Amino acid sequence: MGAGASKPAPKISSDGTPIAPDRTQRSQCWEARDIYYGCLDKHDILDSIAEKDKAARVCAAEGRAFEANCAESWVTYFKKRRIAEYKKNKTLEKLKVEGAQDLR
Amino acid sequence: MKYKTVQEQRSRYHSGPFSWKAGVLFLCSGIGLIYYFRYEKARMERKRIAEATKGVGKPKVGGPFELIDQHRKPFSSEDMKGKYALVYFGFSHCPDICPEELDKMARMIDLVRASAPASAPALLPIFITCDPARDTPAVLASYLSEFHPDFIGLTGTWEQIKQVCKKYRVYFSTPDGVKPGQDYLVDHSIYFYLMDPDGDFVEAIGRQHSPEQAAAIIKAHMGDWKK
Numbered sequence: 001m002g003a004g005a006s007k008p009a010p011k012i013s014s015d016g017t018p019i020a021p022d023r024t025q026r027s028q029c030w031e032a033r034d035i036y037y038g039c040l041d042k043h044d045i046l047d048s049i050a051e052k053d054k055a056a057r058v059c060a061a062e063g064r065a066f067e068a069n070c071a072e073s074w075v076t077y078f079k080k081r082r083i084a085e086y087k088k089n090k091t092l093e094k095l096k097v098e099g100a101q102d103l104r
Numbered sequence: 105m106k107y108k109t110v111q112e113q114r115s116r117y118h119s120g121p122f123s124w125k126a127g128v129l130f131l132c133s134g135i136g137l138i139y140y141f142r143y144e145k146a147r148m149e150r151k152r153i154a155e156a157t158k159g160v161g162k163p164k165v166g167g168p169f170e171l172i173d174q175h176r177k178p179f180s181s182e183d184m185k186g187k188y189a190l191v192y193f194g195f196s197h198c199p200d201i202c203p204e205e206l207d208k209m210a211r212m213i214d215l216v217r218a219s220a221p222a223s224a225p226a227l228l229p230i231f232i233t234c235d236p237a238r239d240t241p242a243v244l245a246s247y248l249s250e251f252h253p254d255f256i257g258l259t260g261t262w263e264q265i266k267q268v269c270k271k272y273r274v275y276f277s278t279p280d281g282v283k284p285g286q287d288y289l290v291d292h293s294i295y296f297y298l299m300d301p302d303g304d305f306v307e308a309i310g311r312q313h314s315p316e317q318a319a320a321i322i323k324a325h326m327g328d329w330k331k
Contacts, residue, residue, distance in 0.1 A: 013242035020196035020243060023250050026203060073287045074199040081200075 021071070029070035033078050036066040046086055048079050150324055154306045165297060165305035166191075167271040171232070171264060174245035174257040184303055188326055189228040191297040193274045195235035195290045196247040201311075203251075205294060206231070208315050210252035212296075215319035216326070224326050225301050232258045234274070235290045236265045237282045272297060298322060301329065 011019040021029065039059035040048055048055040048063075056063060067075055170180040192209055194202035213229045220227070231248060233239035236259050239247075244257035259265070262280050269276035277291040296309040296318070306325050309318045 013240065013246060015240050015242040017238060017240045017243050020198075020238070020247050022246070023203075026200075030200070070199075071197070071287050073197075073289045077199050077289055 025069075029074060032062075032066045032069040036062040037082060038062075040082075047083050049076075146324075147328060150328055154300065154304075154325060154328070165271075165273055166299055166303060169264070169268045169271065171258040171260040171268065172241060174241045174248060174259075176241045179256065179258055181303055184228060184230075184299060186301045187226040187228050188301060188322070188329075189230050189299040190309075190322070191230045191232060191272065191299060192295075193232050193234050193269065193272065193293060195233050195278075196239050196243055197235065197289070199289070201294055205296075205311070206248075206251045206255075208318070209296060210255075211315035212318045212322065213252060213254065215315060216322050220323060220326060225329060227322065227326070228256060229254055230256045230258065232265070232268055232272075234265065234269060234276060235278055236260055236262055237278070298325060300325070 011022075013019045036048075036059060039062040040046070040055065043054070043058045045051050045055050045058075048059075070078070166181075168181045170178065173179045190209060190212065192205065194206070196202075209229060213227060216227055229252060231244070233244065239257075239259050241257070241259060244259060248255040248257045258268075260268075262278070265278070266276055268274075274293045275291060279288065282288065294311060298306040298309060298321075300306050307321065309321060313321070
């Protein structure tokens, strides 16, 4: 995990179970994610898992902030979702060029 | 009818049965019928959707369950009888889709309630967790309070939740026996299930519907309810 950046400890509920991120924490995580994505876009990186070393080099600070603000499972999920979304949009564009019509 | 002259009678004959009064009457009833048919067609379409899912024996989606709510009170499918319910499956540690969908659900509930007639059955917003290990009543209470004060958050044992998911045809992938504090995600279906006052499934509302569209669908079904 990110060196120096410490994740805020999850709040504990009255029965001792950790509480899920609340609305504020979620939006902080999404904000950090979008900044990280922006950096990846700038350096032409789509898959930050496959291009781990390059991403760590050029987007070090953004990556640390992303990991500091989001749970580990969320970080992995968002990194994979970025690739899936890209592929989905590519497919949609391709279909549109081929003259496919939007349902609905 | 009497005519003074043959000409007069002839002119009446030439005007035929098409007077302006008859014309207006014809147009009005025509327009009226078009509207009535359109209304009936839409109603029959909704009825078809609602009936198609009713089945003869057991309903295909939904069914009896016994869980506990976020205040640790028992809540069963019996508590849904006589009311409409909008049921959503999710988990509080969900990264992005569930919170968006729950905000939408809160909006739908408010839209439906704002314009539903007083005689309409109530509409319950129900959230059932797919992640009972982490979503204890206390966790659900604080999580759901950020979305809508009326949300009913349901949890139970891993086995109970697995059974409910099965009954609602929800894909259930939650691992059994996770350690406290473990960080993982859960796959689940992302539909709102509209259930009628008999506890039967009516229609699934998906991500493609805006809260306004969803509210219109729900209100139309509620308007059809007669019992």
